[in-house]
Amino acid sequence: MPTPYRPIEEYYQLRHTIGSGGFAKVKLAHHILTGEKVAVKIMDKAALGPDLPRVQIEIEAMKTLTHQHVCKLYQVLETDTKIFMVLEYCPGGELFDYIVAKDRLPEEEARVFFRQIVSAVAYIHTEGYAHRDLKPENLLLDETHNLKLIDFGLCAKPKGGMDHQLSTCCGSPAYAAPELIQGDEYLGAEADVWSMGVLLYALMCGFLPFDDDNVGALYRKIRKGQYEVPDWLSPQSVDLINVMLQVNPKCRINVKELLCHPWLTEGLAEPIDFRTKYSNNHIDEDCITEMSIHFKKSKNTMLDIIKDWKYDDITATYFLLLNKKRRGKPCRILVPP
Ligand SMILES: COc1cc(O)cc(Nc2ccc(C(=O)Nc3ccc4c(c3)C[NH2+]CC4)cc2)c1
Secondary structure (H helix, E strand, O other): OOHHHHHHHOOEEEEEEEEEOOOEEEEEEEEOOOOOEEEEEEEEHHHHHHHHHHHHHHHHHHHHOOOOOEOOEEEEEEOOOEEEEEEEOOOOEEHHHHHHHHOOOOHHHHHHHHHHHHHHHHHHHHOOOEOOOOOHHHEEEOOOOOEEEOOOOOOEOOOOOOOOOEOOOOOOHHHOOHHHHHOOOEOHHHHHHHHHHHHHHHHHHOOOOOOOOOHHHHHHHHHHOOOOOOOOOOHHHHHHHHHHOOOOOOOOOOHHHHOOOHHHHOOOOOOOOOOOOOOOOOOOHHHHHHHHHHOOOOHHHHHHHHOOOOOOHHHHHHHHHHHHHHOOOOOOOOOOO
16 A cells, blocks of 8 residues: 555555545445444545535534434544545445436335435434435445435535525536526525435436436426426325425425325334434443453543544544444454553
């Protein structure tokens, strides 16, 4: 490994590259202390250029977002030339590729996935964040075939809260809300609902509601808000797509109403529970014990250090030990203290 990777190699064995995008590459890695697999997103600061602030925004967002359907950030390392984000391992690849491979999903399968998507988005909205780039490429499948929302590089945390208007035009055109491409001021939450409507349509149809090779023509179609309704869609799913793809954001369903829409709650007794399964203030006893032995600290001192949530190797070790325990594996550090 070239020397710039030295710092990360103190904690992780880097393996092959599993993805590379604009200014980042993602490598598979093993956490040395726990043996757990992770994904390491490696960014070159010089290549990032003006996009560097987006990475800082994403890292700050990821430090507060802990949810069963949001890809977890474990550790951040920075050198003078590189930024490393150590992330949850999602070996199932992109939801985009999964839909393409199956042509389109039956409603029952689309419903399971869409409940997870709505749960993740409702959670980040309650934490004060809008994602603003919701699309199947930004939803990965983990090893239990559940979805994880990724890439918060375009997310917004409006200063005045989620009722505060945003103005930056961003995200992928085919999933962008009419008010966003119009250049009007818009509410991040409302724009995210539109994108989820496009996502749901893509899940069940296998193609996009608004599509055109010419961006101008695409924008006109989005602003018109007219799309084809294939005959295989059930009336309930057509209704849900209709209330999500309302051109006027004020007529559009909001996330709270989404959580109890009949198509989504079909077969359930309750609305979708979007609360996180993790609790920041309850620290797992077994993890504290194992870490206090390894790091040669008292349990109280170890607890205080963990609760600093520095997103250093201590934070990573805690979350990865917790993962092991949740997967029924022994909550053990593999190397001698
Ligand atoms: C917050 O989570 C983020 C934020 C972000 O900016 C980017 C990511 N990107 C990830 C990309 C890929 C993976 C990943 O685990 N991919 C993966 C892992 C193993 C395998 C594959 C993909 C595909 N072939 C089989 C083996 C995880 C995060 C997340």
